Amino acid sequence: SGYGNVLTVRLLTPIPGMPGKGGLVRMASVEEAKRARDALNAALLPGVFSTSGESVPVVVKYADTAEDKARKINNKLMGGRGMSGA
Numbered sequence: 001s002g003y004g005n006v007l008t009v010r011l012l013t014p015i016p017g018m019p020g021k022g023g024l025v026r027m028a029s030v031e032e033a034k035r036a037r038d039a040l041n042a043a044l045l046p047g048v049f050s051t052s053g054e055s056v057p058v059v060v061k062y063a064d065t066a067e068d069k070a071r072k073i074n075n076k077l078m079g080g081r082g083m084s085g086a
Contacts, residue, residue: 003039004032019051024063037061 005028012022027033041060050056064072 001036003036004028033062 007026007028008024009026010024012024014021025036027036037060040058042057044055045058048056048058
Protein backbone atom coordinates (compact mmCIF):
# COMPACT_ATOMS: atom_id res chain seq x y z
CA SER A 1 0.00 0.00 0.00
CA GLY A 2 1.00 3.63 -0.21
CA TYR A 3 1.11 3.79 3.60
CA GLY A 4 3.36 0.85 4.35
CA ASN A 5 3.57 -2.93 4.31
CA VAL A 6 0.19 -4.64 4.74
CA LEU A 7 0.58 -7.99 6.51
CA THR A 8 -3.04 -9.20 6.49
CA VAL A 9 -6.49 -8.07 5.39
CA ARG A 10 -9.75 -9.54 6.64
CA LEU A 11 -13.15 -8.39 5.37
CA LEU A 12 -15.90 -8.75 7.95
CA THR A 13 -19.25 -10.28 7.06
CA PRO A 14 -21.95 -7.58 6.97
CA ILE A 15 -24.61 -7.90 9.67
CA PRO A 16 -28.12 -7.94 8.16
CA GLY A 17 -30.02 -4.78 9.04
CA MET A 18 -26.89 -2.92 10.15
CA PRO A 19 -25.44 -0.14 8.02
CA GLY A 20 -21.84 -0.24 6.93
CA LYS A 21 -19.21 -2.84 6.34
CA GLY A 22 -15.94 -3.50 8.05
CA GLY A 23 -12.51 -4.90 7.66
CA LEU A 24 -9.33 -5.47 9.59
CA VAL A 25 -5.91 -4.54 8.25
CA ARG A 26 -2.66 -5.43 10.00
CA MET A 27 0.31 -3.27 9.09
CA ALA A 28 3.98 -4.19 9.54
CA SER A 29 4.62 -1.47 12.12
CA VAL A 30 2.83 0.95 14.40
CA GLU A 31 4.29 3.85 12.41
CA GLU A 32 2.78 2.49 9.18
CA ALA A 33 -0.57 1.91 10.88
CA LYS A 34 -0.55 5.48 12.19
CA ARG A 35 0.30 6.84 8.75
CA ALA A 36 -2.59 4.89 7.17
CA ARG A 37 -5.01 5.89 9.94
CA ASP A 38 -4.07 9.56 9.73
CA ALA A 39 -4.43 9.60 5.94
CA LEU A 40 -7.62 7.57 5.61
CA ASN A 41 -9.76 8.33 8.68
CA ALA A 42 -12.74 10.49 7.67
CA ALA A 43 -11.73 10.31 3.99
CA LEU A 44 -14.39 10.10 1.31
CA LEU A 45 -13.29 7.21 -0.88
CA PRO A 46 -14.73 6.09 -4.24
CA GLY A 47 -17.27 3.30 -3.84
CA VAL A 48 -18.01 3.94 -0.14
CA PHE A 49 -21.71 4.81 0.13
CA SER A 50 -24.51 4.69 2.68
CA THR A 51 -27.60 2.58 2.05
CA SER A 52 -29.27 5.72 0.69
CA GLY A 53 -26.48 6.23 -1.84
CA GLU A 54 -24.70 9.10 -0.08
CA SER A 55 -20.91 9.17 0.05
CA VAL A 56 -19.81 8.51 3.64
CA PRO A 57 -16.44 8.95 5.33
CA VAL A 58 -14.33 5.95 6.25
CA VAL A 59 -13.73 5.35 9.97
CA VAL A 60 -10.24 4.08 10.75
CA LYS A 61 -9.13 3.22 14.28
CA TYR A 62 -6.78 0.95 16.14
CA ALA A 63 -8.05 -2.40 17.40
CA ASP A 64 -8.90 -2.61 21.08
CA THR A 65 -6.25 -4.05 23.36
CA ALA A 66 -7.14 -6.95 25.65
CA GLU A 67 -7.43 -4.42 28.50
CA ASP A 68 -9.81 -2.23 26.45
CA LYS A 69 -12.00 -5.23 25.67
CA ALA A 70 -12.11 -6.29 29.34
CA ARG A 71 -13.01 -2.73 30.40
CA LYS A 72 -15.86 -2.57 27.85
CA ILE A 73 -17.25 -5.92 29.04
CA ASN A 74 -17.01 -4.81 32.67
CA ASN A 75 -18.77 -1.53 31.87
CA LYS A 76 -21.61 -3.43 30.19
CA LEU A 77 -21.92 -5.76 33.17
CA MET A 78 -21.91 -2.77 35.56
CA GLY A 79 -24.61 -1.01 33.54
CA GLY A 80 -22.18 1.60 32.21
CA ARG A 81 -21.08 2.71 35.70
CA GLY A 82 -17.55 1.29 35.46
CA MET A 83 -15.44 0.82 38.58
CA SER A 84 -14.35 4.34 39.45
CA GLY A 85 -15.33 3.91 43.07
CA ALA A 86 -17.20 7.22 43.05
